[in-house]
Amino acid sequence: MADLLKIENLELKFNTRHGIVKVLDNISFTLKPGEIFGVAGESGSGKSMTAMALMRLIDKKLIHSIQGKIFFRDTNLLELPEKEFRKLRGNKIAMIFQEPMTSLNPVFSIGFQITETLLLHQNLKPKEADEKAIDLLARVGLPDPKKRLKNYPHELSGGQRQRVMIAMAISCRPDVLIADEPTTALDTTVQAQIFDLLLDIQQELNTAIILITHDMGVLAQMADEIAVMYAGRIVEQGLRDQILDTPEHPYTQSLIACIPKVDVRAEAAGKPPADLSEIAGVVPPLAELSTLKGCSFAGRCPKVFDTCSTLKPPHFRLNKTQTAACHLLEK
Amino acid sequence: MNVKNNSKNSKNPKNPKKSFSEKTQSPLKEAWSVFIRNKSAIAGLFILGAIILLTLYGQLFYGEDPFEIKWLPFTSPGTEPGFLLGTDYLGRDLLAGLIKGGGPTLAVGFSAATLTTLIGMSMGAFAGFFGGKIDAFLVKITEFFQVLPALLFAMVLIAVFSPKVITIVLAIGMVSWPATARLTRTEFLRIRELEYVTAARSIGMNNFRIMFSVILPNALPPLIVSATLSVGIAILFESGLSFLGLGDPNVMSWGLMIGSNRNYILEAWWPVAVPGVFIFLTVLSVSLIGDGLTDAFNPKLRER
Structure with missing residues (x-):
């Protein structure tokens, strides 16, 4: 099937008080018609920025430079004049917001x-x-x-x-629907209803959905393909089952470990529930990232070793559909 | 699943859980219902309405010429039948002046306020929406007009372009728009960052449309209040100019009445006091309405 949306090496830099800061680093993925593409990651990992860049909704005054290509069918969205792009926006490419x-x-x-x-x-x-x-x-x-x-x-x-x-x-029956954390502000039962609705729509209109969330549990139910983002970079990408069953990047592994598991029987038997796991530390601030030589996750990674702090890991292709950016995978 | 459940419920009107409140109220209607419960605002509305009726229909019942010398000068109110409010230093009928002079006073007040709001609103809207260099430039212009001494600048304008009603309206509009511009700009700066503006952009609206059909309606409440208050300010300004002798000498207005009688205030107080009281009442009623609108549009003040 032809690709509906193809993002190639998208790189976005902002002008800030701390100088020029790289917000998105080498983002590439493709979206097929009717596919649900999940983007996961913590706050500040660049998920929403990717969506905003796709919709060209970022304030121009912030942007220092934007490079790469975003193909919608055969048109490069980044080269399209604003007036032409406005015809696509809300029509062929639509977005649902967090709040x-x-x-x-x-x-x-x-x-x-x-x-x-x-x-x-x-x-x-x-x-x-x-x-x-x-x-x-x-x-x-x-x-x-x-x-x-x-x-x-x-x-x-x-x-x-x-x-x-x-x-x-x-x-307007869009081809691409970007859902940026559509349920963060809603309670759990309503969340499930909204996701049901999105699935219905995707099946009925054959709309491709980019689903942005920090909740791996949601992606496990909804997504066909998952990209895990960290500090403006896709660190691991693959089919849903590959990401969930055989995550290779330590960050993905930690994210999956964070999904709480409820063992009703153990709780009924009076055993204390298992501790919720967390990823120690926070995403490094953008200003620091641009001076960072090595892997941006190195400071929080449980498997960190020498190379991590000196060299930025490239994307290693693990198989036909899965890639990950971690030095551990170098063979 | 849930989707299907809901659509089934909608076909069943007896299901009480799914019924919404039947009354639907736009934010404007809601503000109005708060406004009409505000006693002082309603009082203001009545005073202003009475004054407008007096000036509009008074002439039908009392069509005397306010410029014509009718009787002895300095006749006290109530002492001479036919001259209810007495006469001024030339012997002109004060009641006729009050009725005839109200129209121009109010007309200048309202049209100058409209002009102020239009100039201020468009300057502020463009500055706040586009930001950056456009903002810096428009703010400079606004500040330039703001630091000019308003009365002097208006006097110069009127002295250069003859003292006609239209010149006076333009002069008042020219000197009083900066406050409205600043208010509009602040509102636009605040609202343009809100999510529904991004959402409007995401459905493909252009800048012009976002400015005037998304942001402006949301910025209106404080602007309506400021427009109301600027009616009062414009009336005072017009009276001030007339008092200084810069009003249109061929058009009777309350300011002109005060201005021409001010030299004789020790001999006769009423030719100054009567139009003065009416200016006071008009400005007061406009302010009361403005305060009522502020309360109505600001939900936090409503609870008090």
């Missing part, structure tokens, strides 16, 4: 906001747009959609607002 509570404009009804998206990209009459908005709201599982059109965001719950956001995002 449904603040992602909707508080002064307009949700019906107005959905029809606005439709009218922006499609040649519809206002009445047709209204009908389509009702269909969309029904599609994302909002009860009584006709009445909901007149509701304002503050009258809806977090889960309902996220459904509205999804309705807006899928209103």
Whole structure:
């Protein structure tokens, strides 16, 4: 199958008070139609930046340089003039944000906001747009959609607002849907509903989804392929089962070890639950990263050795579909 | 699974759990319902309404010429039938002046406030939205106008371009927009960082549309308040200019009445006091409305 989205060596640098800082380092991956591509990593690992760079939503004043290529079908998105790109944005490539509570404009009804998206990209009459908005709201599982059109965001719950956001995002049947931690602000039961909805949409519209999350458990259920990011770099990438069953990078291993396991029987028998594991330390600040010679994970890695602090590990190809960037894999 | 459950529920109107509150309220309507419960704001609305009615319809019932000399000068109010409020230093009817002069006073006040808001809003919107060099440039212009002594600058403008009502409106607009510009800029700076603006960009809106159909409606509440208050300021400004003799001498206004009678205040206080009280009442009512709007738009103040 032809690639829908192909990112090649994406590199993004920011101007900051501490000088020029590399935010994204050599990001490459491809997305096929209908595929769910998971991006995992801690806060500050560059997951959201990758999404924002894809959508070209980063404030131009911050950007020092952006290099590499992002192909959507045959067009390089980074070379497309803003005016042309605007036609794709929200139309062929859409995005769902982290905070449904603040992602909707508080002064307009949700019906107005959905029809606005439709009218922006499609040649519809206002009445047709209204009908389509009702269909969309029904599609994302909002009860009584006709009445909901007149509701304002503050009258809806977090889960309902996220459904509205999804309705807006899928209103033009996008080929690529970027979901940036779509459920962080929602409680667990609603999370499951939203993910069910995303899966439904992916199957129905054959939309490829880039799912950004820090929750490996979610990716284990949803993703076809997973990329693990650390400090602006993809450190390991592979099919879901490869990442979950045979993680090769120590960072991926630690992330997977962090998924809490609930042993109901042991708890019933009165045994204390197993300790939750954590990865000691924090992601190094971006300003330090640019001066770092070796591997950015070296400071926290349980398997660190000499080479780690002097040489940046290249990506080693482990098999046809899995790569990882760690000196341990050098043979 | 859950999706299907929900759609089933929607077909069943008896299910109480899924019913939303039936009343849907836009933020503006909600603010309005708070506003009309505010007693002092409603009082302000009534005073202003009464003054507007007086100046609009007063002439139908009392169409005397305010410039015409009718009777002896310095007639006290209530002493001469037919001259309810007495006469001024030339013997002109004060009641006629009050009715005829209210229209221009209010008109100058409202149009100057509109002009102030329009200039200030567009300057602030562009500065706050685009930031960087555009912002720096527009802020410099704003500061330039802000450090000019407003009254002197307005006097120069009126002295250079003859004292007509339109010149006065333009002069007041020109000197009083910087405050609105700064307010708009701050609001735009704050709102443009919010997530729904990024979301609007992500659905493919262009800058112009984001500025005026996404950010501006959200920045409106403080702007409405400031526009209301600037009506009061503009009325005072116009009165000040007329007092100094820079008003339009061919158009009766309350400021002109005060200005032309001020030399005789020791002999007769009422030709100054009567229009003065009306200016005071107008500005007070506008301020009360402005305060009411502030409370209505600011949910944190509502609880107090």
